[in-house]
Amino acid sequence: MVSLRCVPNLVTYNIMIALQAKATNYQSALKLYSDIKNAGFQPDKKLFFEEMKRKNWVPDEPVYGHLVDLWGKAGNADKARIWFQAMLDAGLCPNVPTCNSLLSAFLRAHRFPDAYEVLQSMLALGLQPSLQTYTLLLSCCTDTRTHGDMMFCGELMTITGHAAHAFLVSMPAAGLDGQNVRDHASNFMDLMHSEDRESKRGLVDAVIDFLHKSGLKAEASSVWEVASQRNVYPDALREKSSCYWLINLYVMSDGTAVTALSRTLAWIDIVTGWGRRSRVTGTSLVRQSVQELLHIFGFRFFTENGNSGCFVGRGEALSRWLLQSYVERMHLL
Known part of the structure; x- marks a missing residue:
């Protein structure tokens, strides 16, 4: 903008400061604040609380909420609590996102008694x-x-009284085909239909990660299937062209990524070996080595259509093998 001789206005500066603060580049945010004054602008009341006090502006709920969130994300839970209490002392009532910001700060610090107080305060405030x-x-x-x-x-999860807790604690053990878990997850998705997609994605990700790391891998897989069908992870799995699939794992937790990849691979035939026109014959030492390696891995890929050099795996047998712990460690390498 500057090189094109387009002078940034106060709105532009506010956006840049907000982005720098969100990226935890606090020194850059302060530099931009100084640039505002040097450019002859008067900072508005979205910028800094002390500046507001000096100009006799009255802080409102969003201002206090931003300060609680800022200090919480900076890893200073005590400062976040001070501003939370200042908000209450000013006669203002925090909203749920502000309470979540303080709760998150205490949880990251593993200060569970403080987190308990935040939850109790939420309930006391209605x-x-x-x-x-x-x-x-x-x-x-x-x-x-x-x-x-x-x-x-x-x-703490029980104290919330949230429907998500009832869903989790009543999760049935996966049956032979996992349909009972899929039905359970589908009913919960219907209940949560009014929630925004980002909130649902965050919860589903946390649920799958929890189930997977708790050893309930079959249940985690069934929940993932329902979430995928409900487009909770939009464009997470796409067939870009014939035999070319793209799965986006970076938006998922580790447990969810492993589960998603395992289920995706189970839906697709995996073929290892060589084709009919290969110069390597099916009875060669190469075939023997491949077969021995698959045997070490514990999965019996089978030959198909008389091609002794081609080993194929598919379906539930492949799915169960992919969920073995030693195989999972290879998924994300």
Whole structure:
């Protein structure tokens, strides 16, 4: 803009400061704030709280909420709590996203008693924990390293009273074909139809990750199938051309990515070996080596259509093999 002699206005500066702050480039955000003054602009009340106080502006709920969120994401849960309390002292009522910001700060620091106080404050203020609230707690539960912390997270999830908790604790054990879990997940998706896609994606990702890391891999796979069919992960799996598939794993947690990849591979025939016109004959030492390697991996790929050099795997047998722990470690390499 500057090189084209287009002078940035206050709106442009605000956008740039917000982006730098979101990217945690706080020094760059402060530099832009100085540039505003040097350019002759008067910062508006979206920028800094101290500047607002000096100009006798009255902070509102969004301003306090941004400060709580800013300090929480910066890893300073105590500062976030100070601004949260200042909001209450000013006679303002925080909304659910602001409470979630403070809750997230305490959960990242594994300060569960403080997280408990935040949840109790929400309920005392008449605020209903949201889908994002439960997602934060479930993700924290998955990442905890001690049984005590996991139990505490479980108590916090129960306190929310959210429908997502009822869905998770009533999850049936996967049957032979997983249809009972798919039905359970589908009914829950119907219940959550009014939630925005990003919120549903966040919860489904947390649920699959939790199930997978808890050893309930068949249940995780069935939930993924329903989520994929419901387009919770839009464009996550696409057939770009014949025999050329694209799966986008970067928007998923590790457990969800492994589950998604395993199920996708199970839907597609996997062929290893060589073709009929290959100069390598089907009875060569190469074939023997490939067969021995597959045997070491524990899966019996079978030959098809008389081509002794081609080994094929498909269906549920392939799916079960792909979910073996030693195979999973190879998926994302």
